C-alpha cells in the first residue's frame with residue numbers, strides 16, 4: 001500500500017495533543033471544516049499555485065481525498081450517467097462511478113500525450129458528464145505539465161464535461177518537477193474541482209484530512225451530501241492540519257527527498273538485473289512492466305511468485321484495472337536498506353528462475 005512509513009512531523013503531533021486537551025474540541029465539528037483550516041488551504045493554493053480560492057464557497061475539508069472524491073461523484077453523477085476514468089486507475093476513481101450507479105468509460109492511460117487525444121475522442125463521441133484524472137498518477141507515476149491541463153480544460157469546456165482532478169501527490173515530486181494544479185488554468189474553476197490531501201505531503205495518512213477545492217456548485221453539492229453523512233474531521237486534527245499547512249512547508253520537501261532516494265535505489269537495482277522501469281517524477285511508486293517471460297501468466301501470479309520466492313510484496317497491476325495487468329507496482333514505503341534487501345531477493349529469484357529481464 002502507499003502507506004507512508006515515516007512519522008508525522010512533530011509540530012503537527014504536538015498541536016494535536018494540545019488541541020485534544022481542550023474540551024471545546026471534543027464535540028461535533030462542522031462538516032465542511034473549520035474556517036481556519038479552509039483559510040489555510042486557500043492560502044496554500046495562493047502561495048504554491050497562485051490560485052485564488054474563496055474559503056467560504058470554494059473549499060471544503062474532507063475525511064481524506066478518498067472520502068471526498070467518492071461523495072463528490074455521488075453528489076454529481078446521476079445513475080446511468082457516463083464518467084470517463086483513464087485506466088489503469090487508483091481504485092476509488094473507478095469505483096466511485098460504480099457506487100454512484102454511473103456508467104464507466106475507460107480510456108487507456110498508457111501515456112499522457114496520447115491521453116488527450118483519447119479523451120477528446122471519448123468526450124466527442126460519448127458526451128460523458130464527468131472525467132476523473134490524477135497526476136502525479138498512482139499507479140503509473142505519470143506526470144503532466146500545465147499545458148496538459150490547459151488542453152484538458154479547453155476540451156472539457158468544449159464538450160461540457162466536468163473534471164475531477166485528484167492531486168494527492170502535490171508535494172511528492174522530484175528532480176525539479178513541479179506538479180501543477182488544474183485550477184491554475186484560467187476558467188478551470190467553471191468546470192473542475194481538485195482534491196488536495198495532507199496524507200502524503202505530511203505523512204498524515206491515518207489522520208484522514210484533505211480538501212476538495214474549486215467549482216462552487218460542486219463544492220456546495222459535496223457540502224450538502226456531507227452535511228447529511230458526517231460531522232467533519234475531529235477538530236484537533238483539523239487544527240493540527242492548519243499547523244502542517246502554515247508552518248511545515250519544508251517537511252513536505254524533506255519527505256519527497258526520502259522517496260526520491262528510495263526511487264533511485266530501487267530503479268537502479270532493477271536495471272542492474274535487466275529489469276527496466278521508469279523513474280517517475282512524482283508519487284511514491286515505481287510502476288514496473290513484468291519481465292517478458294512472466295508476463296503471460298499475469299500480474300497476480302507474478303506478484304505471488306515475488307512474494308513467495310523473493311519475499312517482496314508488490315501490488316499486482318490488475319488491482320488498478322485490466323489495463324494494469326502487464327505491470328506490478330512497488331511502493332517506496334521501506335527504508336533504503338530494506339529496499340536494497342528486497343532488490344537482492346528479486347535478483348536471486350529472477351536469476352534462479354532462469355536469467356534476468
Ligand SMILES: Cc1ncc(COP(=O)(O)O)c(C=O)c1O
Nearest residue numbers: 002064065066090138168197199
Ligand atoms: C491518487 C490517490 N488519491 C487519493 C489517495 C488517498 O488519499 P487520502 O489519504 O487523502 O484519502 C491515494 C492514496 O494512496 C492516492 O494514491
